[in-house]
Amino acid sequence: MEQILLETERLILRPFELSDAVQVANLAGDPKVSSSTMNIPYPYTLDMAKGWISTHVARWQDSSGLIYAVTEKETDRLLGTVSLVQIFGKKAELGYWFGVPFWGLGYCSEAVTALIDFSFTKLGIDHLHGEHLSSNPASGRVMIKNGMKPVASIKRENRDGLLSSVETYERKCPQI
Structure with missing residues (x-):
């Protein structure tokens, strides 16, 4: 089955293509993106x-x-990504990152709403969880805006093998 396109007022969420790699490297290669995520190394x-x-x-x-490229509808410009990873049965982990030029413009919240x-x-997902570095409260605001509830503050090993402070969130499907 083909991955379904999702559309919002300003965005298209579509599968990534190898031709997106240069844009991904440019956006994810910003040290501000790396320092705001658990898994993206610098340099990228x-x-x-x-x-x-x-x-x-x-x-x-x-x-x-399920990993989506988030693009601006009018320009097809790549802005970032939203994803569901570690899908086990009806549970999944929400993830996302956006290029620095697109921070604070509501794109992330809009894309996360569509994916949720x-x-x-x-x-058929009925339980989502997500986490962000404690040093990146803007990511937590995206989760809260999308109905996710804070669960715990924990320590988790990051890409460098060091412990980082992390905030965790969850949201259950409204029918549950």
């Missing part, structure tokens, strides 16, 4: 972007992940 290279994109189709096909609605109504 073109080969890393290609490798990451090349995993998406298999993750969709085996139902372990899709996950509950079409994918």
